[in-house]
Structure formats: structure tokens, C-alpha cells
Amino acid sequence: MDSSETDAPPAPATSPARASMHDVAALAGVSHMTVSRALNGYPNMRDETRRRVLDAVEQLNFTRSPIARALVTKRSMRIGVLLHGQVNHGPNTTLRAFERAARRHGYAVTSVSIDDDDQRPLDIGVMELVTQGVDAVGIIAMRPTSLARVRKYTVGLPVIVEMDEPQEGLLNAAYDQTQGTERAVEHLIGLGHRSIRHLAGPLDWHVAQARAAAWESTLARNGLPVVAPTEGDWSSDSGYAYARDADLGDATAIFVANDQMALGVLHGLHERGLRVPEDISVVGFDDVPESRHFSPPLTTVRQDFTELGELMLTDLLAALEGRPSPDHGLLESTLIVRESTAPASPRDR
Incomplete structure (x- = not known):
């Protein structure tokens, strides 16, 4: 049989090259650093510049590699969230908004729910988050009696609590x-x-x-x-x-x-x-x-509660990146x- 007629394996389909941050910068007409700042929610940026970057991201279908980003930033790209009590509307909605905002910034979220007043599950919950190497911790629906134990197990990590009273060494975001x-x-x-x-x-x-x-x-x-x-x-x-x-x-x-x-x-x-x-x-x-x-x-x-979850994530990102948290004060309800x-x-x- 003529060799030209043999059943050769099909050539592998070539997939389009994955867009890089440099591709986004070139399309938007900005620097690589400007793209990074826009994607990380950096506050001091013109709206028009941020819009050009986000338009380029959408056009190129750009997604950041969590592995590559972790290698550069020396972070796990994971945030832990401790949720107190039964999962009712407010805490659950705050958590979902926090998770969505985290994903937009390339972070995964691990959440642990504590269902009662027993201190042992609280300890185990916080330790479960910390031993996974999370970069930061958020506490939703905070019990004041838990503060000492949270501090004990999160030394060296940025921590934000949903409380309308400032807590020494912790970030806070809440409704008044x-x-x-x-x-x-x-x-x-x-x-x-x-x-x-x-x-x-x-x-x-x-x-x-x-x-x-x-x-x-x-x-x-x-x-x-x-x-x-x-x-x-x-x-x-x-x-x-x-x-x-x-x-x-x-x-x-x-x-x-x-x-x-x-x-x-x-x-x-x-x-x-x-x-x-x-x-x-x-x-x-x-x-x-x-x-x-x-x-x-x-x-x-x-x-x-959606606004609250997004605000908590914004404050944690600022702490992780060495930026001061925005001075937003307490949120007002209607x-x-x-x-x-x-x-x-x-x-x-």
C-alpha cells in the first residue's frame, strides 16, 4: 500500500495562545503595572484608564493563572472565611458576595461554618483555615467572645471582622x-x-x-x-x-x-x-x-449585604498589598x- 494512504494519527489541534498580562497592557495602551493595579482594585486610578484595561481583558478573554501569580507574589491565593452561627440571609449573602469578589481578583475562598457556642469547634475552624496556608481571614457574623481565640490563631495574617466597633490589630467593616x-x-x-x-x-x-x-x-x-x-x-x-x-x-x-x-x-x-x-x-x-x-x-x-462582602474583600486586598485600607467608615442602612x-x-x- 502506498504510504500516502496509511492511517496516520491526526495532527493535534492547535489552541490559541493564552493571552498574557502584557497582551492586555499592549491592547489597552498602558503599562504592565497599570494592568495589575486595575485588576487588583487599586483606588487611585482614573475611571477611563480602568475601563480601557477591563475592556481589553474582556476582548482577549484574559484570565490570570493562580499558580503563576502565587509564584510571583509568594502567596497561596486563598482567603479563609469563618462564618458564625446558622447560615441565614445576611451572613450567607455577605459570604457569596465576598467569594465572587475574591474570584474576580484571582483568589479562592475556603469557608468554615461554626454552628454553636462551643469553643472547641471555633478553635478547630480557625486552625483548619490557617493550616491551609490562607493569605488572610475574614470573620462574618462575629461573636465578641471569639475575638481572643481568633487573634491567637491568626498571628501575622490580615484579618477583617464584621463588627461596627474598631478592634485593635484587626480590620473591620460593617453596617452601623x-x-x-x-x-x-x-x-x-x-x-x-x-x-x-x-x-x-x-x-x-x-x-x-x-x-x-x-x-x-x-x-x-x-x-x-x-x-x-x-x-x-x-x-x-x-x-x-x-x-x-x-x-x-x-x-x-x-x-x-x-x-x-x-x-x-x-x-x-x-x-x-x-x-x-x-x-x-x-x-x-x-x-x-x-x-x-x-x-x-x-x-x-x-x-x-452584597456591598458589605465586597467591601470586606477590598480591605483585605489592600492589607495584603501593603496599601492603606480605604477610609469608608460604617455603612448606613435604609x-x-x-x-x-x-x-x-x-x-x-
């Missing part, structure tokens, strides 16, 4: 819990409510402590009586049990520390024969996507007024 709570309580006071109860979250959580303290101080500042708050566990079941069984006395409004508990409160009040908002007003916190569909739709305090609040009846004012 006092500001958000004051808006909620002052809304009720403005409607003529003079007896406002509070269903708090677990009081070993920082946000629950901060909201309870702000509720109390706002009432005191307005010369209104303060009845000790009841402690829930963030779940709708605890809200239901509270509204069904608590001695509400002359209360005409309830400030609830999160929307999940507020959902249970609405259910419990209904079973008790109390109408919302005609007999009693209810305000929640967080503005979960379902809160607009509660019956009645819930007045609540909105926090943008009061969303819906149908679960109404003016107090004249006899209750």
Missing part, C-alpha cells in the same frame, strides 16, 4: 447597627407609639447586642419606658413563640432584631387575635427578599416602610 436601629425605633415613635417592645437576637452576637442597646437608648432619649428585651435565636419559630406567649402588656409596637423572627411574630400575633398594624405595629431588620411578601408586607431596615406599621390609636398616644 446603632444608626439602623434608631431609624426603626424613631419611625415607630413618630407614629405615636409609646410602648415599644424588643425581640432581640442571641445576645452573645455583636449585632444583637448593638441593636438592643440602640433600641433602649432611643427609648430613653425620648422619655419612653424600657421593658427588658426578650432574647430569640434568629429563627421564625422563636418569633412565633414570643408573639404567642409573651405578656405584651400595653405594647403597641414590637421592634424585632431580624426579619425571620418578625415572620414568626406576625404568625403568633395572628393566632393571638391581634391585627397588624391595626392593633400592634411590627418592624424587622435586614430586608430579606421575602419580607415584601409577608402578610402584611414588613417594614424593615435594609442592609446591602428604613423600608411597608404595611406592618401604622399610627398608634389615639387612646394609646
